[in-house]
Amino acid sequence: MLKGKAFNTRLLHAAADRDPFTGAVSIPIYQVSTFHQDPDKPGDYDYSRSGNPTRKALEDLIAQLEGGSRGFAFASGMAATSSVLMLFQPGDHLVVSEDLYGGTFRALTTVFDRWGLEISFVDSSDPEAVEKAINPSTKALFIETPSNPLLKISDLRELVKIAKQHNLMTIVDNTFLTPYLCRPLELGVDIVIHSATKFLNGHSDVLAGLVVAKDPELAEKIRFLQNALGGVLGPQDSWLLIRGLKTLGIRLDRQSANAQIMADWLRTQPWVEKVYYPGLETHPGRKVLSEIASGFGAIVSFKVKETEILNKLVRNLTLPAVAVSLGAVESILTHPITMSHAAMAPAQRDKLGITNNLLRLSVGLEDPNDLIEDFKNAIN
Amino acid sequence: MKINTTLAQIGNRRDSTGAISFPVYYSATFSHPALGESTGFDYSRSGNPTRQVLEQAIAQLEGGIAGFAFSSGMAAITTLLALFKSGDHLIVTEDLYGGTYRLLSDVFCNYGIEVSYVDTSNIDSVREVIRPCTKAILCETPTNPLLRVADIRSLSELARTRNLLCIVDNTFMTPISQRPLELGADIVIHSATKFIGGHNDVVAGLVVVNKAQLAEKIGYLQNAMGAVLGPQDCWLLIRSLKTLGLRIAAQETNAQVLAQWLTTQPLVTKVYYPGLLDHPGHKVQKSQAEGFGGMISFEVNTIEIIPRVLRQVKIISFAESLGGVESLITYPWTQTHADLPIDTRERLGVNDCLLRLSVGIEYVQDLIDDLAQAIGGEDDAQG
Numbered sequence: 001m002l003k004g005k006a007f008n009t010r011l012l013h014a015a016a017d018r019d020p021f022t023g024a025v026s027i028p029i030y031q032v033s034t035f036h037q038d039p040d041k042p043g044d045y046d047y048s049r050s051g052n053p054t055r056k057a058l059e060d061l062i063a064q065l066e067g068g069s070r071g072f073a074f075a076s077g078m079a080a081t082s083s084v085l086m087l088f089q090p091g092d093h094l095v096v097s098e099d100l101y102g103g104t105f106r107a108l109t110t111v112f113d114r115w116g117l118e119i120s121f122v123d124s125s126d127p128e129a130v131e132k133a134i135n136p137s138t139k140a141l142f143i144e145t146p147s148n149p150l151l152k153i154s155d156l157r158e159l160v161k162i163a164k165q166h167n168l169m170t171i172v173d174n175t176f177l178t179p180y181l182c183r184p185l186e187l188g189v190d191i192v193i194h195s196a197t198k199f200l201n202g203h204s205d206v207l208a209g210l211v212v213a214k215d216p217e218l219a220e221k222i223r224f225l226q227n228a229l230g231g232v233l234g235p236q237d238s239w240l241l242i243r244g245l246k247t248l249g250i251r252l253d254r255q256s257a258n259a260q261i262m263a264d265w266l267r268t269q270p271w272v273e274k275v276y277y278p279g280l281e282t283h284p285g286r287k288v289l290s291e292i293a294s295g296f297g298a299i300v301s302f303k304v305k306e307t308e309i310l311n312k313l314v315r316n317l318t319l320p321a322v323a324v325s326l327g328a329v330e331s332i333l334t335h336p337i338t339m340s341h342a343a344m345a346p347a348q349r350d351k352l353g354i355t356n357n358l359l360r361l362s363v364g365l366e367d368p369n370d371l372i373e374d375f376k377n378a379i380n
Numbered sequence: 381m382k383i384n385t386t387l388a389q390i391g392n393r394r395d396s397t398g399a400i401s402f403p404v405y406y407s408a409t410f411s412h413p414a415l416g417e418s419t420g421f422d423y424s425r426s427g428n429p430t431r432q433v434l435e436q437a438i439a440q441l442e443g444g445i446a447g448f449a450f451s452s453g454m455a456a457i458t459t460l461l462a463l464f465k466s467g468d469h470l471i472v473t474e475d476l477y478g479g480t481y482r483l484l485s486d487v488f489c490n491y492g493i494e495v496s497y498v499d500t501s502n503i504d505s506v507r508e509v510i511r512p513c514t515k516a517i518l519c520e521t522p523t524n525p526l527l528r529v530a531d532i533r534s535l536s537e538l539a540r541t542r543n544l545l546c547i548v549d550n551t552f553m554t555p556i557s558q559r560p561l562e563l564g565a566d567i568v569i570h571s572a573t574k575f576i577g578g579h580n581d582v583v584a585g586l587v588v589v590n591k592a593q594l595a596e597k598i599g600y601l602q603n604a605m606g607a608v609l610g611p612q613d614c615w616l617l618i619r620s621l622k623t624l625g626l627r628i629a630a631q632e633t634n635a636q637v638l639a640q641w642l643t644t645q646p647l648v649t650k651v652y653y654p655g656l657l658d659h660p661g662h663k664v665q666k667s668q669a670e671g672f673g674g675m676i677s678f679e680v681n682t683i684e685i686i687p688r689v690l691r692q693v694k695i696i697s698f699a700e701s702l703g704g705v706e707s708l709i710t711y712p713w714t715q716t717h718a719d720l721p722i723d724t725r726e727r728l729g730v731n732d733c734l735l736r737l738s739v740g741i742e743y744v745q746d747l748i749d750d751l752a753q754a755i756g757g758e759d760d761a762q763g
Contacts, residue, residue, distance in 0.1 A: 031581045031616070033573050034701035034708065037715075039690040046715070047700045048583045049452045049573075075451035076425045078606025089490050090466050107604050114465035115491035197408050205406035207424045207610065228483050230454025231607030232583065240406075314415045324423045325409035332409065338416055343604075 002064070007180055008249040015061040015242050016053075029239045030054045050227045054235040058210075058242050062200075065179040065245075066192050068212035070219035072226050073238055077175065077195025078103050079231035080209025082111070084171060084193060086225050090116030092139040097124040097154065099147040099352050100173070101195075102336075106343035121348070125285060127158040134162075140169040146176045146289070149301045149336045149360045150353065151276045153285025156292055160188035169218075175199070175327070180252050182293035185214045191222075198327030199298070201244035202251050206237045251329065251365065255298035258371070259363040263300045265372055271309045271379060273357065276301040298363045299326060301336075303355065309379065310335070310357060316378035319366055326362035331371060334360040383441065383556060384625040390437045391618050404615045405429045426603045430611040434618050435586075438570075441555040441621075443562050444588035446595035448602050449614055453551065453571025454479050455607035456585030458487075460547065460567065462601045466492030468515040473500040475528060475728045476520045476549075477571075478712075482719040497724075500530040501661060507538060516545035522552050522661065525677045525712045525736040526729055527652045529661025532668050536564025545594075551575070551703070556628045558669035561590045567598075572617055574703030575674070578627050582616045584609050627705060627741060631674030634747065635739040639676045641748050647755055649733070650679040674739045675702060677712075683732050685755065686711060692754035695746055702738030707747055710736040 002010050016027045030053045035045040045051050055073050063071035074080040081104055088094070096108065098121035108119050120133040124143050141163050145154040156172065163170045171191045172184040178199045184192050194200055196208040213219040226232060233241070256279075263277035278289045279296035289296060304310050313333065314322050320331035324339045334340050336354050344354070363371070391402030405428055410421040421427050431449050439447035450456040457480055464470065472484060474497035484495050496509040500519045517539050521530040532548060539546035547567040548560035554575045560568050570576055572584040589595050602608060609617075632655075639653035654665040655672030665672060680686065689709070690698045696707040700715050710716055713732045717725060725731065739747070 230452035
């Protein structure tokens with residue numbers, strides 16, 4: 001029924017949009033842990049960890065939007081990532097984007113290391129570097145693109161080609177773009193992960209992770225792990241996320257447009273040293289991103305020239321919250337080295353250029369003129 | 381202060397509005413007052429005010445110093461298993477929840493975590509399997525589904541002398557009846573989906589510890605692995621805790637009556653309930669807990685009766701899970717314990733004639749009548 005329908009239409013109608021009992025267009029919240037079993041006719045649900053109707057509606061929706069065979073909802077983006085990492089065995093090796101979310105770095109280097117998972121961190125915007133890091137025990141590429149916080153762009157087409165040659169799985173964290181702008185599975189990627197706390201939900205009010213797999217056999221393995229490990233998303237949060245997704249398209253259109261305005265403006269400011277935004281003509285990944293995605297997203301990172309400016313912004317800005325997280329309707333300003341990337345080893349941060357003068361702006365739905373005005377006032 | 385007072389007061393007047401019911405904080409992130417300064421909350425995975433009220437409450441109830449809330453009981457156990465590394469060895473209760481068994485045997489064994497399954501109600505069999513690389517004893521008591529009772533004091537003592545962690549799954553008892561940390565255990569786990577939630581409407585897990593170093597490690601893993609409980613579910617658990625004392629008392633009273641009634645039924649060949657005087661664990665249970673719980677398992681004389689019972693129960697629901705105000709009946713052979721190998725199930729006595737009953741707060745004679753007609757009555761599905 002939804003085949004050939006536009007993305008914005010599918011956002012509204014790909015989930016259970018008509019309750020079979022009542023006709024309700026918003027799926028009910030099944031706040032239930034267990035289900036009565038008919039001994040003669042086993043139903044679809046027995047225990048909410050294994051499957052819950054509200055969560056299922058969300059899981060079907062994200063699978064549809066990403067173009068995968070099956071979706072899975074988790075208690076957080078990190079619960080999603082942890083569960084996917086459980087696909088591997090001691091001695092397995094992964095090639096991972098070096099510039100990535102600090103929490104993922106922490107899980108890889110301080111939790112999964114105890115079970116013998118080996119990691120090489122490389123600049124995944126350089127396919128040659130990725131290929132060079134592959135060894136006989138490599139099992140997967142784990143890519144974040146655009147990367148967090150420096151917005152480096154990896155060419156997923158090239159990476160998939162390399163992965164296929166070496167018989168590796170490709171896993172992509174699609175948090176920054178969402179399926180509205182980029183659908184990695186269509187480019188040959190095997191698994192997409194989301195911190196759905198960010199753009200997918202978009203309202204700073206749900207913590208959630210989503211995973212979509214393309215191949216049904218791989219999906220079955222993830223289903224097993226989701227149930228066995230139990231890091232599932234609750235029904236209330238599943239419902240809020242379905243609700244958040246309804247406006248994903250219009251939110252991202254506006255947020256990306258606002259981000260472009262903010263990036264252009266920041267670039268002209270004398271107190272700004274450098275602006276990182278893939279929508280800028282000067283961004284090295286712009287061409288690749290415009291070929292594999294239909295937009296540049298709403299995250300802008302920038303470096304200021306002096307610590308004094310940093311302090312002024314953090315202290316005086318009235319609209320953007322100074323906080324971790326991103327992707328919400330409210331603009332958020334993050335200081336990566338003390339917040340989102342505090343968990344990353346300082347040596348790694350220095351190597352990447354995640355320095356004290358770097359700020360990350362998640363651009364929300366506020367009028368960009370108000371945001372610019374707020375920045376001007378904060379500086380003066 | 382008596383425990384029922386503590387329970388009723390959870391979350392009361394904890395915020396500036398004077399709200400008796402603590403608010404549900406949906407916020408994923410929290411604004412910083414200034415760079416390097418924090419309100420104590422930065423990001424809800426790392427800490428959420430509603431979750432904190434729940435975590436502090438369970439810590440207080442269990443007599444620990446820190447509590448942790450997870451998205452399910454299995455997420456709680458998964459997170460605890462991350463305390464161990466490849467090559468570590470664990471001693472685990474042999475008749476335990478099938479999901480825990482699956483997690484250990486199908487997931488963590490791949491990471492080189494070795495497990496010996498033993499009868500933890502027998503301290504000698506635990507002592508015998510300790511190896512140099514043994515790191516912990518993970519024990520369920522009373523066990524699921526056979527309600528065997530392990531002596532938590534002796535196990536903790538053994539663990540202490542051999543430098544092992546003693547982890548107790550307290551799901552069947554709750555801190556109302558049993559507080560393992562006070563008996564010497566290091567870590568308590570709950571599937572809070574069960575008696576703590578108590579309304580068959582929340583999936584959740586809880587962990588409590590009483591040592592600062594362990595608290596720090598588990599807090600780190602909870603945040604790093606991220607399987608935290610959402611704010612709405614935390615709030616529902618806080619709400620559940622307020623009636624925990626009343627519910628457990630009612631469920632236990634009903635269970636005692638039902639267990640005794642079951643022993644008089646001709647088609648029932650065996651009744652497992654620690655409150656029965658001839659239960660082998662009765663004495664130990666009495667010495668370490670203030671009650672016998674709301675769980676009963678029983679065997680019928682032939683597998684032929686099973687489908688009839690499951691089809692004919694009218695008040696009792698045929699469903700997995702347990703601990704809720706609504707009574708549930710479970711067939712462990714194909715449901716909760718289907719993941720245990722058949723020979724293990726048979727050796728333990730988890731056979732195809734065993735049924736597990738989670739006794740709710742319905743009027744007990746209605747439950748007796750329901751079971752009586754289901755076990756002994758005509759099969760009305762044919763009619």
